[in-house]
Amino acid sequence: MKKVRNDQFFSNLEKFVNKVYPNQPQRRPYLNLKSWPSPKDEAWKFSRLGNLARKNILPFDFENQQDFNINKLIKDSISLVFVNGKFEKKLSDKLLSEIVIEEVQIEDFKEIINKFDNLSVKNHPTLNSTLSCSEKFFKIKFKNDIKFYKPIEIFNLGGTENTSIHPFIFIDLDKDTDVQIFQHYSTYAGLLAPFEIINLSENSNLEIIKIYDDKINSHNLSLTLSVIKEEANLRSFALIKGGEFTRSEMHTLLEGENSNADINGIYLSSGNQHHDLTSCVYHNVPNCKSSQIVKGVLGEESTAVFQGKVRVEKLAQKTEAKQMSRAIMLSDKAVSNSKPELEIYADDVICGHGATVGELDEDQIFYLSSRGISKQKAKVILIDAFLNEMISLSISDKFHDIIYNKTKTKINKLLTNEYE
Amino acid sequence: MAILEIKNAELSIDNKKILKGLSLNVNEGETHAIMGPNGSGKSTLSYMLAGRDGYELDNGSITFDNIDLTPLSPDERSNLGLFLAFQYPVELPGVSSTNFLREIFNSRKKYLGENELSHLDFIKFLRKVAEDLSIKDEMLKRYVNFGFSGGEKKRFEILQMALLNPKISVLDETDSGLDVDALKIVSEGVNNLKDKKNAVVVITHYQRLLDYIKPDIVHIMSDGKIIKSGDADLALYIEKNGYSEILNEKS
Numbered sequence: 001m002k003k004v005r006n007d008q009f010f011s012n013l014e015k016f017v018n019k020v021y022p023n024q025p026q027r028r029p030y031l032n033l034k035s036w037p038s039p040k041d042e043a044w045k046f047s048r049l050g051n052l053a054r055k056n057i058l059p060f061d062f063e064n065q066q067d068f069n070i071n072k073l074i075k076d077s078i079s080l081v082f083v084n085g086k087f088e089k090k091l092s093d094k095l096l097s098e099i100v101i102e103e104v105q106i107e108d109f110k111e112i113i114n115k116f117d118n119l120s121v122k123n124h125p126t127l128n129s130t131l132s133c134s135e136k137f138f139k140i141k142f143k144n145d146i147k148f149y150k151p152i153e154i155f156n157l158g159g160t161e162n163t164s165i166h167p168f169i170f171i172d173l174d175k176d177t178d179v180q181i182f183q184h185y186s187t188y189a190g191l192l193a194p195f196e197i198i199n200l201s202e203n204s205n206l207e208i209i210k211i212y213d214d215k216i217n218s219h220n221l222s223l224t225l226s227v228i229k230e231e232a233n234l235r236s237f238a239l240i241k242g243g244e245f246t247r248s249e250m251h252t253l254l255e256g257e258n259s260n261a262d263i264n265g266i267y268l269s270s271g272n273q274h275h276d277l278t279s280c281v282y283h284n285v286p287n288c289k290s291s292q293i294v295k296g297v298l299g300e301e302s303t304a305v306f307q308g309k310v311r312v313e314k315l316a317q318k319t320e321a322k323q324m325s326r327a328i329m330l331s332d333k334a335v336s337n338s339k340p341e342l343e344i345y346a347d348d349v350i351c352g353h354g355a356t357v358g359e360l361d362e363d364q365i366f367y368l369s370s371r372g373i374s375k376q377k378a379k380v381i382l383i384d385a386f387l388n389e390m391i392s393l394s395i396s397d398k399f400h401d402i403i404y405n406k407t408k409t410k411i412n413k414l415l416t417n418e419y420e
Numbered sequence: 421m422a423i424l425e426i427k428n429a430e431l432s433i434d435n436k437k438i439l440k441g442l443s444l445n446v447n448e449g450e451t452h453a454i455m456g457p458n459g460s461g462k463s464t465l466s467y468m469l470a471g472r473d474g475y476e477l478d479n480g481s482i483t484f485d486n487i488d489l490t491p492l493s494p495d496e497r498s499n500l501g502l503f504l505a506f507q508y509p510v511e512l513p514g515v516s517s518t519n520f521l522r523e524i525f526n527s528r529k530k531y532l533g534e535n536e537l538s539h540l541d542f543i544k545f546l547r548k549v550a551e552d553l554s555i556k557d558e559m560l561k562r563y564v565n566f567g568f569s570g571g572e573k574k575r576f577e578i579l580q581m582a583l584l585n586p587k588i589s590v591l592d593e594t595d596s597g598l599d600v601d602a603l604k605i606v607s608e609g610v611n612n613l614k615d616k617k618n619a620v621v622v623i624t625h626y627q628r629l630l631d632y633i634k635p636d637i638v639h640i641m642s643d644g645k646i647i648k649s650g651d652a653d654l655a656l657y658i659e660k661n662g663y664s665e666i667l668n669e670k671s
Contacts, residue, residue, distance in 0.1 A: 362473070367510035370470045371524040371580060372498035372531065381523075385514025385563075 006053045007035040009129075009164070009191070016059045017132050026106050030132035033123060043120035046305040046337040047247055047276045052219045057190045059133045060084045060163040068157050073182060073402050077151040084158035085165035086135055098149065100141040106131060108139070109170050109197050116225055116251050118280070124249070126223040130166040130195040139170040142177045142204075151180040159189025161217050170197045173204040173232075180396070183210040185242070191219050198226035200234055202256065207235040209395060211406060213242035216271075220246040230256030237394045238265035239403060240275045241410045247276035247305075254281065254288040254316075261290045264394040266387060268410040269302035269334070270417060280309040283316040283346075291322040295390045297383055298327060298334035299414040308353070309341040316346050323353035328360060328386060330414055376415060383411050422447050423588050423619050424469075429480035431468055438464045440644035441480070446588060449616040453630055453655060454623045456641035457663050462623045463507060465641075466592040470504040471497045485587070499531040501587030505577040505594050512564035517576070520564050521546060525583045549582045553609050570597035578609040585613070590621045595629035607632030627659035642667055 005011075014031050021027055036053045037044040062084075068091060070079055078099065081091035087101070095101060113127070121127060142149060159165045165187060173179055185192060192214060200206055214220050220243050228234055238248045252261045267275040281290040292308040306325040327336040338355040360382050368378035384404075391403050424446040431439040438461045446452055456462055468475045469482065471494040482489040484500055492500070512520065525546075526536040537545060550560060553575045565573050574594055581589050591610065595603055610633055614620060622633055630638075630652065638654040639646045640663070648654070648666055658666070 361510075363510045364512055366470075366472050366494060367506065367512070369494035370472075370498055370504055370506075372495050372527045372584070373524065374495050375493065381515060381520075382512070385512060389514040 009036075009053070009055075009057050010034050012056075012058045013129055013133060016061065020061070020133075027132045030128040033125065033128040036125060037123065041120075043278070043307075046307070046339065047245070047274065047278075049219075049245075052191060052245065055162070055190050057162055057164050059129075060159065060165045060189070066158065070155055072153055074151050074153065077153045077182070079153045079155060080140070081155045081157065082167045082169075084163075085156075085167040087138055098143075098146045099152070100143070102139050102141065104137050104139045104170060106137065109137075112197055112199060112227055113225065115227060115253055115255075118251065120280075121223075121225065121251055124221075124223050126193040126195050126221045126249075129164065130168055130193050134166040134168045134195075137168045137170065139172055142171075142173045142179050144174040144176045146177070149177070149179050151182065153182040153184065155184045156187055156192065156194060159187040159192060159218070161188065161190050163189060164191035164193060165189045167192075167194045168196075169194075170199070171206070171208075172199045173201055173206055175201045176203050177201075178205045180207045180399075181209070183208065185210070185212045185214055185220055185222065185246075187218060187220075188215045189218055191221070194220070194222045196222075196224040198224060198234065200226065200228045200232040200259075202229045203231040204229075205233045205235070207396060208237070209399065209403065210236070210238045210248060212238065212240040212246045212248060214246065215242065216244055218243040218245075222246075222248050224248075224250045226250065226252045226261070228252065228254050228256060228259040228261060230258060232256060232259045234261045234263075235395070236261070236263050237403075238277060239406060240265065240267040240277065241269075241407075243273065245274045245276075247278060249276075249278040250280070252279070252281045252290070253284065254290065255284050257285050257287045259288050261288075262293075262394065264291065264293045264390070266294070266390055266407065267296040267298075267304050268407060268414065269296065269298045269304050270410070270414050271300050271302060273302045274304070275302070276305040276307070278305070278307040280311070281321065283310065283312040283319045283321065285313075285315060286317045286319070288316065289320045291324075293322065293324045293390070293393065294326075295386060296325075296327040296336065297330065297386070297411070297414060298336055299330040299417055301331070301333045303335045303337070305337045305339070306355075307339045307341075309343070310351060311343040312346050312349050312351070314345040317348045319346060319349040319351070321349070321351045323351075325355040326386075327357045328383065329357060330360070379415055380411065383415075387411075423485060424621075425481075425483045427481045429465075429468065429482065430478045431464065431475060432478055433464070433474065438644055439468065442641075442645050444639065444646060446619045446621060448619060450637065451614065451620045451622065451633060451635045453633075453635035453638045454621060454641050454646070455625070455627075455638060455655060455658055457667075458625075460641045461644040462641055463592060466504055466507075466590050466623060469497075469502065469590055470494055498584070498586075499528065503581050503584055503586035503589040505574075505581060505589065505591045507593040507596060509565045509568075509573040509577055511566045511568075513566045515564045517560045517562055517564050518543070518546070521560070521580065521583060524580065528584050546583070550579060552612065553579050553582070554605050555579055571599065571602035574598055574602065574606050575609070578606055582609065582613055586618065588619045588621065589613075590623065592623045593625065594622070595624055595626065603629065603632060627655045630655045640666055
């Protein structure tokens, strides 16, 4: 078999872009990235892309022939379906006038990207590959003359083991809007590179729940850049349970006073899975709050990473930033890494961080079993409690059970494998 | 008829002998008190009975209703009808008290082959039992033992005892950390559950609890063994004279 060069994907990508988009010079700057981040790169130290680099992956370039079942979590939600990275109008719900989906050009959101003066954003493989080869760039606009929005469910489907898919979405909330979005990642893609931009105008609220459940051979390198204006609220929650390798990377810029960002998540890792929650929150103005709270359960030989960074600029007095990571290990072969980073230039701030890693508490298991509950059931109860606390804290009550049920099968799998 | 028979129990932890040939018989309808100085092995005895990992016997035997307890796990022992009220009840953040109580109540019912109660019937039943122990609804909405005061934790133990209706209850230092009012509530709770078919073993430092839960037989434990047994007067004697005289008598 021919050996795959480490940068094979990037030359495949360049050939693809030259062939399909010969007259689109705005894509060319994003072809300058020629290789995967190396383990020497601080941002990728704990999440190595060697396995991905060894795959010979091509950007997906066929017509979609497959049928898909769209399994909505919420009955009256509006579904938007992306297959192989392309928006499928036929599979999506009929859009009423309340949501505007429009095609935009890179120029229309470049200014937002440029606000993230950070090398790990600029050199991110998802940003570069998706901006160079995604077929179309879509923006969903939520206008403030609409009183009530139904929840939106965005589905990312399709892909094959040897292809990459590149969905792009720009979520734009007008002033005073209140929106809930579920993002489903359920692809077969060798590489899924979803790039999302979120713009929250004054006094808008976005709750976004991302469910990462790609098939077992997939690499998902999700990247989200968010900009938050005065009095606006971003409530983001990631549930990571699928894929061979899933990294949910979020960069959040608080640029309006009294704004708030909660970037929380849960990972449930089994087999040889690698899960990574990476989050940077930039406090650029005073009187903002943020939290980055992550909990995980790891079994078998899985590995997980939490990288949380908070940067508080000199101007950003009265910042409150909270960071916490807790992991439960069900196997002594699993590995959990936690890397908190606080970069604080203001002097009147409250910033806290902490990390714990441990097994389930033997005293708690004994207490439950002394009441007639089997050891296995006791573990289920304790893990449920551990996750329930997190889910209650992170998302609206009305979505609590939906997300809790999504953790259920994975928890059972983790505990069954532990006993094999 | 004997519910519990311990014969020559020997047990070590980290290669240190803690129980050194302890024997104890508890019959239906009896209340026993085990008293002894710190480090005599009282809590080890309670963990050994409940079947905690690491508290397996080196020698000797324990039977419960003529069933050998030693190979059984803590949940199997609980299902048979053995209950341990913990000296330090364990906090379970994230586990709702009501759900927990319903879970343990129904699993015992199932074991006994009785019908489980519906959610509503259970709540009614729970309210009544809780009221007798001065446990407010608000407490049941909290997580198990989480942020409970010392007295609340002990009352919650007795609430579980009432729901499980065990054949034998071992109360490990249930009086520690209780003021007189709480002590009365807890003791009344235990006394109300007592009948001719079940038994109670009270492990305590002090005679104080025994003013409220009257023992039929008092045992003095020292250095991993029961060194003297007697009636309720033995506890009064200890209260007055301390342990040293009895301990010296033996050595």
